[in-house]
Amino acid sequence: MASEPGDNGPDFSRNNGLLPAIAQDAQSGKVLMMAWMNQEAYEETIRTGQAVYFSRSRNKLWYKGEESGHVQTVVQILVDCDRDTILMKVNQQGAACHEGYESCFFREVAPDGLTTIEARLVDPDDIYNK
Amino acid sequence: MASEPGDNGPDFSRNNGLLPAIAQDAQSGKVLMMAWMNQEAYEETIRTGQAVYFSRSRNKLWYKGEESGHVQTVVQILVDCDRDTILMKVNQQGAACHEGYESCFFREVAPDGLTTIEARLVDPDDIYNK
Numbered sequence: 244m245a246s247e248p249g250d251n252g253p254d255f256s257r258n259n260g261l262l263p264a265i266a267q268d269a270q271s272g273k274v275l276m277m278a279w280m281n282q283e284a285y286e287e288t289i290r291t292g293q294a295v296y297f298s299r300s301r302n303k304l305w306y307k308g309e310e311s312g313h314v315q316t317v318v319q320i321l322v323d324c325d326r327d328t329i330l331m332k333v334n335q336q337g338a339a340c341h342e343g344y345e346s347c348f349f350r351e352v353a354p355d356g357l358t359t360i361e362a363r364l365v366d367p368d369d370i371y372n373k
Numbered sequence: 374m375a376s377e378p379g380d381n382g383p384d385f386s387r388n389n390g391l392l393p394a395i396a397q398d399a400q401s402g403k404v405l406m407m408a409w410m411n412q413e414a415y416e417e418t419i420r421t422g423q424a425v426y427f428s429r430s431r432n433k434l435w436y437k438g439e440e441s442g443h444v445q446t447v448v449q450i451l452v453d454c455d456r457d458t459i460l461m462k463v464n465q466q467g468a469a470c471h472e473g474y475e476s477c478f479f480r481e482v483a484p485d486g487l488t489t490i491e492a493r494l495v496d497p498d499d500i501y502n503k
Contacts, residue, residue, distance in 0.1 A: 250487035263407055268404055277458045309374050310476035319406065323477035326469050328407040330478045331425030340454050347453035348460045357452065 257327040266294060266339065268320040269332040275339035276347040278305070280329060292317055293308040294333060311370040313337035338364040341371075387457040396424060396469065399448040399462040405469035406477040408435070410459060422447055423469040424463060441500040443467035468494040471501075 246302040253262055264280040267273065278296040280288070284304055287295040291306075294315035298302030298305040315333035322329060340347040342363075383392055394410040397403065408426040410418070414434055417425040421436075424445035428435040438444030445463035452459060470477040472493075479491040 252482050262435055265404060265407065267404055274395060274397055274460055277395065277407075277453065302385040306427065320482040321478040321490075322480055322482060323407065324472050324474075324479070325477075328477075330404055342454050344454075347455075347458075348451040349454070351479060352382050352452060360451075 252326070253280070253282075253285060253322050253329050254326040255285070257325070259295060262327055262329055264294075264296060264329040264331060266315055266333050266335070267332050271333055273346055273368070274348055275315075275333070275335055275345070278307075285329070288317060288320075288331075294331060308336060311337065311341070313339065313370070315339070322332075341367060343367045343370065382456070383410070383415060383459050385415070385450050385454040387455070391427060391429070392457055392459055394424075394426060394461060396445055396457040396463050396465075398459050399464055403476055405445075405463070405465055405475070409435075415459070418447060418450075418461075424461060438466060441467065441471070443469065443500070445469070456497055468500075471497060473497045473500065 245269060257268045260281050261337055263277055266275045268275055279299045284295045284297040287304060294307045294317060296305045296307060314336045317331050317333055319332040320329065338345055340349065344361050345364050345366045346361065350357040351360050358359050390411050391409045393407055395407050396405045399457045409429060411427045414425045414427045416432060417485055424437045424447060426435045426437060447461050449462040450459065457485055468475055470479065473495045474491045475494050476491065479488040479489055481490050
């Protein structure tokens with residue numbers, strides 16, 4: 244997992260230093276979520292081997308699963324052609340979504356509105372109101 | 374494919390009206406690329422049934438494949454819990470990446486630098502210099 248974030252990794256000089264990071268289940272290929280990483284979040288991800296994002300709403304590092312226990316163990320990190328988007332293959336503990344779904348993409352845009360296409364894995368109240 | 378982009382679709386009041394849109398191969402599950410959509414690009418995607426993005430560098434709609442022929446036919450559109458990220462399952466014609474790879478995520482971040490993990494599908498010169 245060790246790597247240098249310089250010229251050989253994501254380019255944090257782009258997009259105001261905040262890059263989209265996609266988490267994909269390493270086994271099923273399901274896209275679990277998209278969040279943001281600054282350079283510090285990326286380096287913490289490398290250091291810990293678990294996904295660390297930058298929370299724009301809380302304006303600080305977000306150690307994914309720090310509250311819920313639903314951590315993402317990073318198996319592989321890919322960058323796109325412009326090196327300004329990150330794709331992580333992860334092993335997801337529990338549910339990626341704070342609403343208790345395996346994936347944050349649990350709703351399909353259907354002609355008559357949003358349709359939920361996943362069953363909840365866990366009750367959000369059980370995750371955060373312990 | 375018809376749908377209303379209002380309360381029942383992506384929320385373009387967020388992220389300055391420009392939402393990340395992830396394209397995933399509907400068959401293989403491979404993540405192909407991430408680009409941006411404003412409301413107009415989204416509506417054009419719905420209307421045409423093929424991915425239309427907003428190019429930030431060219432500051433205009435980007436009909437994916439308009440030059441290369443490598444269009445993305447949309448099979449399913451999902452939104453995340455905050456409705457500010459779009460995930461499209463697509464059938465990709467040719468290569469998603471302008472560098473000729475099936476996916477823009479053709480490089481892994483390895484300890485000693487970036488490692489290319491895909492073979493080129495097509496020569497970029499054959500796509501754009503016709």
